[in-house]
Amino acid sequence: MKTLLLISYLFITIATPGISHATHGDSGGGAASTQNSDACRNVNQLPELDCASAPDSVFADNGRLWTVWSYAGHVYVNYSDDKGRSYSKAVTVNLTAEKISARGENRPKIALNNKGGIYISWTTPLEKRFSGNVRFSYSNNNGRSFSEPVTVNDNLDITGHRFDALTVADNGNIYLAWLDKRDKLKAIKEGKKYTGAAVYYAMSDDGGKSFHANKKIIDNSCECCRVVIDTDNRDLPVIFWRNIYGKNTRDHALVNFDSANKAAEPVRISYDNWQVDACPHHGPDMSLTQSGNMHLVWFNNAEKKHGLFYKRLNKDNSSSETFSFGNYNATASHPNVLSAGNRVWLSWKEFDGKQETAWVQSSDNNGNTWSDAKIIASTLNGSDYPFLLSDKKTVYLQWKTTQEGFQMLVVDKSKER
């Protein structure tokens, strides 16, 4: 065992010069969180991942794990060649400090294309309450440096352009979607009523050097839940979000695209009828397959239909029955979904009054039937949302907890896919 560790350590040192030796546990027993510790406060040294509250990670095709996070006004990117146990020194994305939204539904995002491009987005809050701009930066030199950040929303009113979501298609097109309040602001100025926000998107077909004009998908979305975006097997984006139907029914909607810069009509996905004039702070998630299926998960809290839900949309527009998962009486929350071929994994977290637990449930047949749910890890003093990700061999759960710090927990390595 010792030899094996030594070999892997040497490999990392040789393969990635400049790597820091910060370690992170992969089974719940790792380094304690250093958030707010002296290491994070030292202005003369780069902070480490454990200083961050809301990281986002993705595996590159070569198995390298890339993570974006923020601390004290800067967005940082670093990578790990040993599945999150040790990380390279962080590279600063925005050299000039700015406010960065990074808590719960909000966090900087990272996306990679298959040619080595690294793309980053985040929201910078502005002075006025609920206002913000969507920011974007990219690296074409394997993350050694990043482009000067740009604001993607082409409306610069001091209003909401927040809750950014980012994806890059295999053909290199980059898409960002977000919740936008430019139309709400206009309506208010005209003395009209406007419920919620709008979903807007922007597309770049030159690697992030410029973006086409922003386009609106829909008016009256929910205004404080994360939006998710991914690209399908036609290199076109799919966007999924919590919408407002009628006066105040908070159900979910999805939109496909007809072509690179033309969205189709949004379709309603959930009919739970949660009627509430509130901020759920609880957005959905989605995983698209090569075959054209879409695996969707969400939370709703209507009196008659509440809890976590899964539904599969098939490529022929038919859909599966809605499957309810997690223990509602243990506050099952913040669902996440990942798929590969016919396999699907669901994750979420629960709380039993004493400890928080991260759960996974999986399916071998495209979400038709499900394994028993199992606990992957637990913690005692607070945690981030759990996120599923895969390096094509193994499925991991990213779970940042106050006590254990940043963790990449092994979920499933039993089957080659």
Add this chain to the structure above:
Amino acid sequence: MPLIASAGNMLIPFKTDSYNKLLMNNDEAFLMVMWSLDCPPCIKELNMLGLLYKKNPNLNLVLVSTDSVSRSSEISGFLKESGLSNLNSWIFSDESGQKLRYSIDPRWYGELPRSYFHNDEGKSRCSVSGLLETDEILAWLNINLDS
């Protein structure tokens, strides 16, 4: 400009035992409203509550912000703006938000605003997710003043 300092300007840390203490120490009906600076309907609601409180100073209101302690000054500023700075206001302490929510209500998923109408000296309560209506609060207030 004179600085007006009163006990009400202070944000009291809300801990996992705070809710039980609130129940024990309140011998009359009270309305507890959970809110956050990150929640647009909460801002609407607190502005409404500020107006209502001005007209009905007998409204026994307990406000709990779920924001992080680092935003205390922003919160105090907003409470002052909305005419609610004379109340005792609480803010979630550094304990896990999940634990704090659970200590109030295991069935509360964090949606905001979230309100609890406590009747009969805290022996029974009714929870509401989402923006409250002025009439709804006044009706509750009337019932509880009559009894």
